[in-house]
Amino acid sequence: MTAPLDQASAVQAPNTVARLNVWLERFGQWPAPVLRALKIGAGLIGALLLVAVVTAPLELERQFAFAALCFAGLLILRKLPGRLPVLAMVVLSLVATLRYVYWRVTDTLGFDSWLDIVFGYGLVAAEFYALVVLAFGYMQTAWPLQRKPKILTQDPKDWPTVDVFIPTYNEALSIVKLTIFAAQAIDWPRDKLRVHVLDDGRRDDFREFCRQIGVNYIVRADNVHAKAGNLNEALKVTDGEYIAIFDADHVPTRSFLQVAMGWFLKDPKLALLQTPHFFFSPDPFEKNLDTFRSVPNEGELFYGLVQDGNDLWNATFFCGSCAVIRRSHLLEVGGVAIETVTEDAHTALKLNRKGYNTAYLAIPQAAGLATESLSRHISQRIRWARGMAQIFRTDNPFIGKGLSFGQRVCYVNAMLHFFYGLPRLVFLTAPLAYLIFGAQIFHASALMITAYVLPHIFHASLTNSRIQGRFRHSFWNEVYESVLAWYIMRPVLVALINPKLGGFNVTDKGGIIDKEYFDWELARPYIILLTLNLIGMVFGVVQLIWGDPAAAITIIINLAWTIYNVIITSAAVAVASETRQVRSEPRVRAELPIQVQTADGTTIDCTTVDFSQKGVGFKLPEGQSLHKGQDIQVILMRKQQACVLPATVVFSRGAMVGVQFKPLTLRQQSDFVRLTFSRADTWAATWGGSKPDTPLSALHDVSRIGVRGIMDLAQATLSALRHRRYKRKQAPTHLEPSLDSQ
């Protein structure tokens, strides 16, 4: 009997939607001024309501009740699919945060002593920063555009010419080779695809290699303006309508241009299209914490969500690689920007200011090597932070012409993001002011604080977890920021004061860490922070047991905060414990069909497990075996043509076999790249594949890593004490110096 009813409701649902659509349409047909007035009216009413809700004074119990109500709403919204619930969550979160900040500013700032004032206002400033970044972040990411590629429908002979630029400075040829082969193999008419290697290192082996495989080799007389200068010089000697730029270690897929170019032909004002930077090797966080492909890495939030959100506001940034730029527009803004060390973002800003569009396509169509060691990772981030601060100073997106409000917010937030150094350090030390120094930085009762702070924290975390889930797990942001905070704080402040100071450093990749070590020098800031927080904990516990019982709740709150800080800083310490990297060639997991032929002519069909530049790992079918040292031939099929690669078995256990290639000819190398790294789907298949975020399990993960960090530290301390002299001699080198100062 229920069936007809179900049917009826099923029929009704589309009806409701249709009716709604008709309404909206009719609504849209109203004259523009009326619509405008309506929008402004609705906005005003909303703003007034918000002000009322934010400023309404409530006493403790009512504030608790209000918070509970909002929280209940949040828990329900959390489970609803779709984007409207997300927007509702954002509104609730902003209400909770604004209420907190309003209360904080109006009720809690009656400081008595200088100590209180310093710590107190410091904390308030940090909180303000957090508020702004939170609000901007919501705006930036609330509605990712999720642009789809425009498929090319034109005849290939009408496709535009594309110059592929591969700027290189000091990367090894063995790494850059991959990129060059792959760039050459992009599916684009041969006469319309020109690959140029821009070698700022002016190396002979590069010149010779380019000659052998028939790609263009460009050098210039000096290295002025580093990568930006390199690109600009190449612009002068090339003339393709479009420029695709790949860093020397970003290997494009064969489908890159056919996926990326469609929008350019559709939108004549489109100046830039960026695709994600995808890494097939683990970055230092992933390597040292063993979270590769399980926890989203630091970059994933940016490329998975932030850029996609920026795209809605037409504020996609250029990220220096894996992007296509229209030459005419680029020349109009004077080529790649040279004023700052983040020439890429600045160039995009200039393009946007000129009224050109920038787009983002969240489909990884190139993959590269992540930075190798923590010190290199940090130097790279320092450069970004410095560059963003420079742009903030010299070409602030909030002022100047040509940008929409949304674009201004996106750009400013991207820059503000890098100012997290100081606020993060403030948050990591704030409770110590009370626990150790007894400073009253919060002029309010403990319960009152709880009633206001907790809703703010819970709403912000859960809302962000919902928005960022696939691209950033809860609490990991704190870990990433805590590791970098100390290091980027100074360059950012320096750049804010004088944007001319500071240079450009290239992040060198592809080396190996041949021994396991604890990076004492890099870890020093976190060790100090961790020690301080542990001391604070001891103070707290002591006060809790022997101190004034009236202050117990305040102590507990501060203690909880400190424990959280201990977890985060100890996880940061764990990052500094560099794990040994066994292979210099990172392996890519991929299941591809291959054939293996042994010397006696036996041909075995099998599937790869992973591949690297130097070899493949595969699984043998039942009953087959290969022994170590055996010479075999690996056969990969491209259409009917077989690509045969001679190899030696270097590993064989059960069905799993690893082989290393013998020296390959250029053709074999090229074929291998085309059949592996160039495949269109490998990177897209792994993209956003991390398990979705659940805050509690994320907290568990981070805590576990924190415990490991403390243990690593203890172990390293012990062995350092034991081998003092040895260690001192072996002091690892760090933070590579800037390579060219301007």
Add this chain to the structure above:
Amino acid sequence: MSHADDIGNLFTRFGASADSYKEIDTEFEYLEPALTVAEPITPAAAPEPVAPVAATLAALKLPPTLASVPAPVQAPAPAPAVVAVPAPVKRIPPAPEPAAQPAGAPLSLREQLEAAARLRHATAQGLNQGALEHAMHKPAPTRPQASIIAVVSAKGGVGKTTFAAALAKLLERPHGRVVALDLDPQNSLASQLMLPRTAPGLSQATDSDEPWSIHCHPVPDSTAECLPFGHADATQLRSLEQRLANQPGWLLQQLATLALTPADVLIIDLPTGATPWLAPVLEMADQVVALTLPTPAAYRVLDELQAWLAPLHQRSPAPRCGYLINKVDPTRALDLDMCQVLRQRIGRELLGMVRLDHSLDEAQAFEFDPFVKVPDSPACQDLRDVAHALGAHLAHHHQQSGTP
């Protein structure tokens, strides 16, 4: 337009169809640097100089000696790229000087076979041309009722015998026999079918004036039967050929002794080239399988092969002719291009291709059945496909001819 699966996978991710993707697939010309590596990466693709062949036909025909020569264990790396037969067929090659072969490297079986076949082919050519033309005009009196598959080639070493043996094993007749008949004096079909080389064959039967059927041996581990050629010396060969030339109905008489029924299949492995056997066998065949190689040398003698088969099209009912390209090395662009050229030249009559597969050599060397031990090796897969197609055709043909 076909697309590799990676594009399909990618495009379905954003709900587009891979049909809009254009495969460009540019081929690049690389200036390969001189290899500084110690071991050669792939054997040079240049044609290997053919070493003067030491073995003579007589030596080849001595079964015990040949049987005792161990088959080369190391598979000859890639197939000898081009078997150099610069001027095809017509010219009688100068008798090769013995011994000038690479020190320590015994000539491979195939090389010896090819050299022998070339020699034989050349001498037989002039002798038999007349006989061929003569015989073509004479209708055969009574032809065996079985379906007859003739395996021919204009060039030696293309794998006729291997193919005939494989076919004998793979053609399953539910209600009939499969008999493989070796008309090649090399007498190698028997060993391919795991019979001793010394097994008596039609040559012995002819000598003792007995019917051929008495030497029809069952093939081990198979339902097929094999009638070997048997060991024959030069005099015996000559007498056989004379018999064939002088007694037009003799071959058919001998085949009749096999007592084949319409449900049976007779596979005839012919010697390379235009021997006296060719014409009578073609005359009776229902299906001719002509083997060739994707090599320029084989291509040059393709004219010859097509010329032999051309008259068959006028016969009624016309037998089916199918060309099979054997030993295709998919790793060599030249082979693939040759296949393309051959495909254009042969057209609909192309029966299929069989990939180069060293495991067949292994099988011969170590006397195992490749279809049992390495059933999924490339050649086994291809041979199965061809045998299947032939079997289906024969069944069809059998049905049609069985109706009247």
